[in-house]
Amino acid sequence: MGSIADSSLDKIREAIRNSNKQAAQGRPQYLIWEDRALHSDYEFIACPCGGLCWCKRNGCGGHYRLKEVTFERFLETYATLWTPNRRALRQAVLGGIRFKGRGQNAVEPLQWLSERWPSILGDVRRYDKCGLCDSSAPPLVTRVGIFNLWDAKIWSQLYYDSLIPFDYESKRKIKNAGYPDPTIDFLATNRELFGDLRKFSDSHGLGVRGLRDLDSPWTVEPQYRKSSVGQPLSRVVDKIFYIP
Ligand SMILES: [Zn+2]
Numbered sequence: 001m002g003s004i005a006d007s008s009l010d011k012i013r014e015a016i017r018n019s020n021k022q023a024a025q026g027r028p029q030y031l032i033w034e035d036r037a038l039h040s041d042y043e044f045i046a047c048p049c050g051g052l053c054w055c056k057r058n059g060c061g062g063h064y065r066l067k068e069v070t071f072e073r074f075l076e077t078y079a080t081l082w083t084p085n086r087r088a089l090r091q092a093v094l095g096g097i098r099f100k101g102r103g104q105n106a107v108e109p110l111q112w113l114s115e116r117w118p119s120i121l122g123d124v125r126r127y128d129k130c131g132l133c134d135s136s137a138p139p140l141v142t143r144v145g146i147f148n149l150w151d152a153k154i155w156s157q158l159y160y161d162s163l164i165p166f167d168y169e170s171k172r173k174i175k176n177a178g179y180p181d182p183t184i185d186f187l188a189t190n191r192e193l194f195g196d197l198r199k200f201s202d203s204h205g206l207g208v209r210g211l212r213d214l215d216s217p218w219t220v221e222p223q224y225r226k227s228s229v230g231q232p233l234s235r236v237v238d239k240i241f242y243i244p
C-alpha cells in the first residue's frame with residue numbers, strides 16, 4: 001500500500017472492502033459491534049463550518065459526535081470494540097482487578113479518563129469539526145498527547161470523525177506508506193493522513209460524502225445497517241491500512 005494520495009480509487013476501495021470482509025468473518029464480529037456503537041453512542045450534527053472550510057466546500061453534510069454518555073457506557077463500547085477480554089477490562093478499570101491479556105495497557109489510560117470524565121466529555125462535545133476540516137486537531141488531544149495504540153483507540157472513540165485508531169499491523173503499513181510513526185507523533189500522522197484524504201478526494205471528485213461512502217460494510221455484512229449519512233471518517237482511513 002502506497003500513500004493514500006498516490007493510490008488509485010480502485011485500490012483504496014479494494015483495501016477497505018477487504019478490511020470489512022475480514023472483519024465480518026472474524027470473531028468477535030467487529031463490524032456488528034461497530035454498527036451498534038455508531039447507532040447507540042454517536043449523533044450526527046449539522047456541519048458548523050464556514051464556507052471557506054475544506055469540508056464545507058466539498059459538500060459536507062455534518063459530523064459525528066459522541067453523545068452525552070456515561071463513562072461506564074463509553075467503557076463498555078470500548079471494551080466491546082477493541083478486546084476479547086471485555087469483562088476483565090471493565091473489571092480492571094472500574095474495580096482495580098488486575099488482568100493480563102489483550103487490552104491490559106488500556107487500563108491505565110481508561111482509569112485516567114474515568115477520573116476526568118464529565119470535564120473531558122464536555123470538551124469532546126464542544127469540538128464540532130471533522131478530520132477533513134482545515135483546523136488542526138481537537139485542542140484537548142494536543143494538550144494530553146497520545147502514547148500508545150490503546151490511547152489512540154480511546155481518542156478515536158472520543159473523536160470518531162477526527163482521529164484514527166491504529167494497531168501494530170496498521171502502524172507498520174502506515175509507516176511503509178511514508179507517514180510519520182503514530183507512536184512518535186500521532187497528531188502528525190493523523191494530520192498527514194487526513195491531508196492526503198483531501199487530496200485523494202480532489203483527484204477523484206469524491207467530496208466528503210464520497211469519502212465516507214468508500215467504507216460500505218453493508219455490502220459485505222448484510223446485518224450492518226446502511227448509513228444514511230455515510231461512515232465515520234476515522235474508520236475510512238483506518239480500514240485502508242487495517243486488516244483484522
Ligand atoms: Zn463539515
Ligand SMILES: [Zn+2]
Pocket residue numbers: 049050053054055056129130132133134
Ligand atoms: Zn469543516
